[in-house]
Amino acid sequence: MSHFAFVEQALVARELENLRRARTCIDSSDGRQITIGGKRYLNFASNDYLGIGSKTEIANLNQNRIGASASALVTGYTQEHCALESLLCKTLGYEAALLCNSGFSANVGVIKALFSDAKVSTNSTVFQDKLNHASLLDGSLDSKAKLERFNHNDVNHLRNRLEKSKSENKLIVTEGIFSMDGDSAKLEEIAQLAAKHNAWLMVDDAHAFGVLGKHGLGSVETVRPNILIITFGKAVGGQGACILGSKSFIDYLLQFNREYIYSTAMSPILASLNLKQVERVLNASEQREKLKSNIEYFTRGARELALPLLDSKSPIQPIVLGDAEATLVAQKELRDQGIWLTAIRPPTVPFNTARLRITITSEHTRKDIDTLLMELKKIV
Numbered sequence: 001m002s003h004f005a006f007v008e009q010a011l012v013a014r015e016l017e018n019l020r021r022a023r024t025c026i027d028s029s030d031g032r033q034i035t036i037g038g039k040r041y042l043n044f045a046s047n048d049y050l051g052i053g054s055k056t057e058i059a060n061l062n063q064n065r066i067g068a069s070a071s072a073l074v075t076g077y078t079q080e081h082c083a084l085e086s087l088l089c090k091t092l093g094y095e096a097a098l099l100c101n102s103g104f105s106a107n108v109g110v111i112k113a114l115f116s117d118a119k120v121s122t123n124s125t126v127f128q129d130k131l132n133h134a135s136l137l138d139g140s141l142d143s144k145a146k147l148e149r150f151n152h153n154d155v156n157h158l159r160n161r162l163e164k165s166k167s168e169n170k171l172i173v174t175e176g177i178f179s180m181d182g183d184s185a186k187l188e189e190i191a192q193l194a195a196k197h198n199a200w201l202m203v204d205d206a207h208a209f210g211v212l213g214k215h216g217l218g219s220v221e222t223v224r225p226n227i228l229i230i231t232f233g234k235a236v237g238g239q240g241a242c243i244l245g246s247k248s249f250i251d252y253l254l255q256f257n258r259e260y261i262y263s264t265a266m267s268p269i270l271a272s273l274n275l276k277q278v279e280r281v282l283n284a285s286e287q288r289e290k291l292k293s294n295i296e297y298f299t300r301g302a303r304e305l306a307l308p309l310l311d312s313k314s315p316i317q318p319i320v321l322g323d324a325e326a327t328l329v330a331q332k333e334l335r336d337q338g339i340w341l342t343a344i345r346p347p348t349v350p351f352n353t354a355r356l357r358i359t360i361t362s363e364h365t366r367k368d369i370d371t372l373l374m375e376l377k378k379i380v
Contacts, residue, residue: 018324019345030054031363034340041340042368044358049211049315050287051363052280053237056273068265072099073254076265084275088242091282092220092228096250098243099266100259103206103231104135106241109259110202110227111139114171116256121145124169127161127199129153131181134348136173136204145171152181155189162197170199176208176219180349180357182316184208187223194226202227210235210281211315216288236281238274240266291315291362294369298360301373307380317358318344319380327354330379337375356380 014020027035031051034043048054068076085097100106115121121144128140131152140147146167150158162170172194174185187203194201203225205218213221216235220228227245232238243253253260295315302309302317310318321327324345331343334356345354358372 018328019347031361032365032368036340041335041338042364042371044339044341044360044364044372046359046361047207047234047315048237048363049235049291049359049361050237050281050284051361052235052277052284052287056237056277065268067267070265071261071263072265073261078265078268078271080268080271080275081265084271084278085242087275087278088230088244091278092217092230092244093224094228094244095247096245098250098253098257098260099271100241100243101263101266102239103204103229103233103241105259105263106229106231106243107133107135107204108139108142109257110229110243110253111136111145111171111173112142112259113253113257115143115145115169118144120169123167124171125165125167126171126173127158127165128173129175129178129185131178132173132175133179133204133206136175140173145169152178153183153186155186155193158190159193162193162199165197170194170197171202172199173202174204176203176205176212177314177316179207179316180318180344180355181310182312182314182318183310184212184314185219187219187225191223191225200227201225202229204229206231206234206241207314207316210284211288211291214285216281216284232274232277236274236277238277239270240274287362291360294360294362294364297366298358298369298373301369302376305373305377307373307376315360317360318355319358319376320353320355321380322352322354324354327356330356333379334375339372339375 024036029043031046031048032043034041070076081099085099089097115124124145126140126145126147128136128149129152130149148161150161172190177184191201203219205228208218209230210216212218229241229243231241298317299309308319327343334341342357344357
């Protein structure tokens with residue numbers, strides 16, 4: 001067997017299992033439409049939930065420094081970064097914040113940094129929802145702490161695991177809105193469990209920030225976790241992420257978070273853009289109401305057509321078909337009818353739960369949603 005023959009073998013195996021991934025180069029997109037190869041589709045795959053991602057005013061940023069030129073601990077921490085962190089701390093009620101280049105690096109970096117010390121980690125356990133994002137699970141796998149996974153959104157199972165744990169340091173990790181199922185974590189109950197068992201609570205609020213709450217603050221309008229992760233690539237329509245917590249916790253990350261310490265800081269232009277976009281999100285009450293109305297219209301129509309929806313009240317509306325090949329066929333048939341959405345297959349989701357991941361935005365019209373429902377009924 002030749003060197004690295006496993007590369008081709010792995011690709012062939014993925015192809016045979018209908019699990020091989022590929023990229024699609026797009027011409028343009030917004031919260032309603034996407035153009036690919038000159039053809040326009042209705043876009044039901046975007047995370048631009050409020051439709052503001054394609055309405056940015058880049059020309060008015062008054063900023064010409066493209067790159068930060070160094071890590072934040074060298075010369076990469078600028079006034080633009082300070083302003084964005086300050087706004088988020090003030091808005092979300094935290095003492096300190098740390099900007100990251102992606103939500104993935106934020107999630108991995110936090111958990112790995114907290115439990116990098118072998119002596120501390122021998123007496124530490126991370127409790128994770130089984131459907132948490134890969135970045136959260138990778139953070140635990142890269143750390144030295146014990147990992148215990150509880151059944152999805154099962155507070156009783158989590159309680160049982162906490163009661164049996166002898167660890168001194170306990171961290172509970174969950175998403176606010178789960179990225180593949182679209183349902184919300186039972187944060188109030190989980191927060192009560194965390195307080196009772198002297199555990200910290202960490203919430204990845206990537207899909208909730210901008211969407212949930214009267215002012216779009218996400219999960220923290222009802223629960224304030226010890227560690228909050230928000231991202232700018234969904235409802236904010238920007239790029240990157242932010243970790244929020246106590247001053248001592250953020251200072252700890254400055255000492256031990258390798259992803260942050262050894263990465264070039266976020267672009268100052270991007271920090272300025274993210275700040276303007278966050279301000280727009282906080283004032284996007286009209287878009288949030290339209291989004292809520294569109295979600296209710298879609299779910300009501302889907303139930304009337306007996307489409308197999310999961311229990312989601314968020315913009316993420318999956319239809320689980322189970323078989324990966326059947327899901328790919330459904331995706332292709334929808335695209336042939338001018339509808340763009342994504343077939344999500346293992347290992348992104350558990351085996352036998354391949355699905356069409358539909359995302360609703362405030363930009364969709366009732367006619368768009370009617371068209372989607374009509375085609376789903378034919379195919380599903």
